[in-house]
Amino acid sequence: MGTFGLRELRQQASELVRMAENGEDVTITVAGRPSVRLVPVSPAQWRRYDDIAELWSGPADPDWDSDRDLLDQQLRDPWTR
Template sequence: MSHSVGVRELRQHASEVLRRVEDGERLTVTVSGRDVAMLVPATRRAWRRYDEVADIWARPADPTFAATRDLLDQQVTDPFERHA
């Protein structure tokens, strides 16, 4: 269930209100009794240990990258070179 907080209370007690949100409470901000915004906890970043993601770095991002790179290296031309 979402509780509401008036804009005046939010302005006067911003730190307290934000602590409530940080603790997981969802708040609806009201202006003159009208709902105008939702305050919800920010998603926390999920950090992973290196050994959990090491396999991602151990393999190429694209298995066809080497072939594509070799193909491009053969076709590169200087676009500013004048041909007479």
């Protein structure tokens, strides 16, 4: 794990991002205090249906039919009033 000041971030942003991409935690300090961390993004993990099928193997929610009827069935644009 590397610790770098805000000035170093401004001067070496590309290098610090590369370090994070390669798996290193990079801590950025502001006025000597840890402020943010650059960490690698975890890649999306696609799974085959066979690997997750057990998630749907349990019983259905017995209240689903009545709960569904409580929903507003109107379709509308959420961005307009």
